[in-house]
Amino acid sequence: MNGKKYELTKEILDSLRDVEGFPIGKDEDIIALSDPPYYTACPNPWIGEFIERYGRPYDPEERYEREPFAADVREGKNDPIYNAHSYHTKVPHKAIMRYILHYTDPGDIVFDGFCGTGMTGVAAQMCGNPDPEFREKVEREMPDVVWGARRAVLCDLSPAATFIAYNYNNPVDPVEFEREAKRILAEVEKECGWMYETNHLVDGKVQFKADLDGTRTPVKGRINYTVWSDVFVCPSCSEEIVFWEAAVDQKEGKVRDEFPCPHCGAMMTKRSLERAWEYVHDEAIGETVRRAKQVPVLINYSVGKKRFEKVPDENDLALIQRIEEVEIPYWYPTDRMPDGYNTEQPKVSHGFTHFHHFYTKRSLACLAVLWNCFRFQDRKITSRLLYSFTSLYQRVTKMAEYRKGGGSGNIPNFYIPSFNWEPNVYEVCKRKLRNIITALIAMSLCRSQNTISTQSAGQLHQIKSSSTDYIFTDPPFGGNIMYSEMNFLWEAWLRVFTNNHSEAVVNRVQRKGLPEYQALMERCFAENYRILKPGRWMTVEFHNSQNRVWMAIQQALTRAGFIIADVRTLDKKQGTFKQVTTTSAVKQDLIISAYKPNGGLEERFKLTAGTAEGVWDFVRQHLRHLPIAPEKDGILQYVPERQKHLLYDRMVAFHVQRGIIVPISAADFYLGLYQRFPERDGMYFLPDQVPLYEQKRLAASRVEQVSLFVHDEKSAIRWLRIQLSDHPQTYQEIQPKFMIESRNTDRHEAMPELADLLEQNFLKDEEGRWYVPDPNREADLEKLREKALLREFETYKTTKGRLKVFRTEAVRAGFKKCWSERDYDMIIEIGDRLPPEILQEDDVLLMYYDNAETRLENN
Known part of the structure; x- marks a missing residue:
């Protein structure tokens, strides 16, 4: 920035240690991983300078208006940028x-x-120079x-994530990188090639070739991958069973549910077997370890x-033993x-207590050579080479599961499969580098810089x-x-680790349940709210x-101050979005659009609050x-947030x-809404919005019908209301x-009879037909209904113990009345008697309960 020289020093690190999320690692490793001012493997002290240099100060007079982005988004993952590096979750x-x-x-x-991997930063840069096909599609x-x-x-708690993000957002000359990568691969192959040689067999016999001097030497093949199998002990005869040999149907390529012991013939299943263990000296830690x-x-x-393909012969086993005995x-x-x-799973199931236990000795040796070669190059090239190295991740560990026909499946959460796939690390790296x-090359036209920080x-x-x-x-x-x-597994190589104290996760080992997760997310959203410009x-x-x-x-979003304006679900099969019509039905990915109220509203609200x-x-x-x-597709979509009850919920x-x-x-x-704002198709609008809606409505083939469970x-x-709105x-x-x-009503819900619902919420004409009341009459019905709900709530206050069956609407009405009377203790008392899952899944009840707790803590 402005040609100024930036250096991350130990003195600067000392000034940042109290920042939440400061990573775990030695100063020299944090400094070595960083590239200031645009990336630091710790809290980045130059973010403010970056924003001041490239951003614009907030101007209350600036005119800015955007609707929530409501179009369908169809973007697959078959993109060279997306596929360059693997990560647990990633948005194209x-x-x-x-x-x-x-x-x-x-x-x-x-x-x-x-x-995560910094896709938001890539997207921001690519807006400056998209590929022509994508540009045409978007336009x-x-x-x-x-x-x-x-x-x-960009910010993330994980040093691995920010390192990957930095490399995605750090321009590098692809020609220079390719030249250096090929040179290093040649060195690695020279040093490690012998580890991946095997004798070529035909009909079980070694094939030979004649050299120029007339001697015959075995024809060597290059190993692509080796499959390893767990070994178990038969509970009947105590002999060892190689699971692959006993349980796999080689012709079908399937694992049998039941199979005979090859030694005693007893029928068994995998569950009935005991694992075979061995004790070996671990030279890396100087201890004897027990491993599966x-x-x-x-x-x-x-x-x-x-x-x-071949079954390993004596030479192959001797090669593996030789590698085991060689010091890396x-x-x-x-x-x-x-x-x-x-x-804990790999510790218990396979005795993998240390990082290096997740690799075969051959893979570990080859990776160590790669890592050593990658670290002594030009700073930017080194970073991109190490990024390439981390892209190998699970594919070179014992977590890679063998699949019929070759290749592997990456299994999450440290699961160690019974058949793991050990690839030729050199070949995997070569393909990944390509x-x-x-x-x-796809990113080479993006030259703008982003800035990245490692912190909470x-x-x-x-x-x-x-x-x-x-x-x-x-x-x-x-x-x-x-x-x-x-x-x-990434951060051990980088030598800088996540400080998970502030990691937003539900994890019993970290002693974090849903309340702790929500509190952490609320803190993050509160900071998002603070740094975002109003409006x-x-x-x-x-x-x-x-x-x-x-x-x-x-709840975390609303408590932070954001107002949710639109929620859509991503239909992964169709690649489209559909609007959410209930606040609690979530079975797919959500796209949530929320805004920070503009400064004018907040200032006016201070004067008109209440x-x-x-x-x-x-x-x-x-x-x-x-x-x-x-x-x-010509269908005008329904906007649930414009319904009166959701407008009321957002206002509350x-x-x-x-x-x-x-x-x-x-x-x-509801009466005031009807008197002040025009209503169309059960939705309310500002007067100046109606012409556009009616224009679109006339042009549309039909208006989407709301499906409601x-x-x-x-x-x-x-x-x-929907049923009776037409006639x-x-x-x-x-x-x-x-x-x-209504056959699937929530188990805890004391659903009123249909006759009572109609009586309390609708009107009946002279012919005995129920209809939606006129808004002027509806207000009177609502008041009567609220009185009935509060009478119900009073009965809950006089009972003791868990509320197993109740009217949720009565609890909502009661909480609202308690809030207006500042009776926070009663909200907490009744809330504690509700089933925990009900309280956590009802946005209105949770809002009153959480805020009542806050008021009591502050008093």
């Missing part, structure tokens, strides 16, 4: 580009606090797109361009495996408030992946099949941030999160359909 950069192009202008600052979908590079600030016995059972090799002359990691949720060179996203002191223009992030999702554990957007991609984790994320004027000011601003008329959340009493009842809110009282009422119906007409839809 071309998908992220669409969001960046929609929400930002050229030169804007984009932030990602859970950057068809987004006619108003403005091309131009954006700048990215594994033996080579199949070698796949090439002679010329032809491939062959280069450094390699010997760190002890950390305690973790997933790291992929990386292809990716480098929950403490971003280097970044000023209201200084970033957009946030795209793909955060950790509960307990699905233990990043700090899985990244250990700007954050996109959160979230993957989880557990409703309670989605509730935790949603008044009806503040309520309607919020609603006007929120409606302005919602999609107006998204369409797909806005008040509660700021500690303000909600000044208006649901009945008065009835699981509780609230969803039942919404289902009835009035009698009880007899409604009842059969309602019985079908």
Whole structure:
């Protein structure tokens, strides 16, 4: 930046140690891994300078308006940039580009606090020079797109992740890199080639060739991979059984569920076997270790361009034994495996207590040679070579599972398969380098710099408030992946490790449950909220099949101050998005669009908080941030956030999160909404939004119908409103359909009878047909219904013990009344009596409960 020289020193590191997420490692290793000012393997002290140099200060007068990005995104993973390096989760950069192009202008600052491999940074750069085919495709979908590079600030807790991200975002000359890579590979092959030689057999006989001097030498093949098998002990005769030989049907390539012992003939299953163990001297740590016995059972090799397979012969076994006895002359990691949720399985099942136990001696020796050669090159070339090295990851460990026909499957979470695939490390590296060179060529036109920091996203002191223009992030999702554990295999080579104290994860070994996860995510989102400019957007991609984790994320977002404007689910089969019509049904990937209220709203709200004027000011601003008329394939899509009950929920959340009493009842809110804002198809709009919606509605082939699953009282009422909105119906007409839809009601839900639901929420004409009431009458019905719900809530207060069956709507109404009366103790008392999973999966109940806890702690 500005030609200034930057150096990361031990004095600077000392000043950063108190920053949350400072990694574990020696100063010299952190410094060696870093490339200041654009990348540091620790908290980056130059982020603020980067933003000041390339960004624009927040201007309250700047006009900025964007709807949530509501178009379909179809981007596969068959891209050279995407495939250059493996990681546990990764969003294709071309998908992220669409969001960046929609929400930002050229030169804007984009932030990602859970950057992983840095795809957000790649996307920001590629907006400046996309490939022609992608450019043409985007311009068809987004006619108003403005091309131009954006700048990215990337952050992750993991040194492995930020190192990968740095290399994805650090331009390198692909020609120079390829020349150096080929030179090094030639050196490695010269030193390690003998480890991957085997005699060529035909019909079990060694083939020979005649040399120039007339001597005959065996024809040598190059080993492509070796398959290793677990060894077990027969419980009947105590003889050892090579699992591959006993259980695999060689013709079908399948593992039999039941098979005979080759020694005594007793029938058995894998579960009935005991593992065979052996004791060996581990020269790396100077100890005798106990490990699961594994033996080579199949070698796949090439002679010329032809491939062959063989059972290891005496020469192959002698070669393996020779390699076992050779001392590796280069450094390699010997760190002890950390305690973790997933790291115990290999310790218990195979005795893998240290890093190097995950490799065969041959693979470890070859990797050590590669690592030694890679580390003594030009700084930028060295970094990219080491990045290439880390891209090998599981494929060269004993976690790579053998699959019929060759190749391997990468198994997550440190699972050690019964048949593992030991590849020729040199060949794997050569193929990977070709992929990386292809990716480098694709990225060679991107010359803008991004900046990367290794730290917690929950403490971003280097970044000023209201200084970033957009946030795209793909955060950790509960307990699905233990990043700090899985990244250990990378970080041991890099010699810098994740400080997992602030890792946002559900992990019993770290003593983090869902509440701890939510609290950590809330801190991260709070920092995101602080650094984001008012009125700007954050996109959160979230993957989880557990409703309670989605509730935790949603609650963390709203407690941080964000307002959720749109939630869509990614249909992986179709590659499309569909809007979420309930707040708790999460079975697919979510795309969450949330915004930070603009400064004007917040300033006005300080003056009008607790008044009806503040309520309607919020609603006007929120409606302005919602999609107006998204369409797909000629079908006008429904916008759930424009429904009255969700508008009411967002308004209540806005008040509660700021500690303000909600000044208006649901009945008065619905009436006021009807009086102030035009309604179309069950959705509410600002007056100036209606012409566009009606124009789109006329042009559309049809309007999307909302599909609704009835699981509780609230969803039942919404289902009835949809049923009765077209034409009035009698009880007899409604009842059969309602019985079908409500057959899967939540077990805890004390669902009122259909007659009571109709009586409390709808009106009946002279012919006995139920219909949706006029909004002016609806307010009176809502007040009567609220009284009935509060009477029900009073009965819960007089009982003791767990509430096993109850009306969720009554608890919601009761919590709302307790909040208005500042009776936080009662909210906590009733909340503690609810089933924990219900409290965690209901966004309204959780919001009141969490905020009541906060109020009590602060008092």
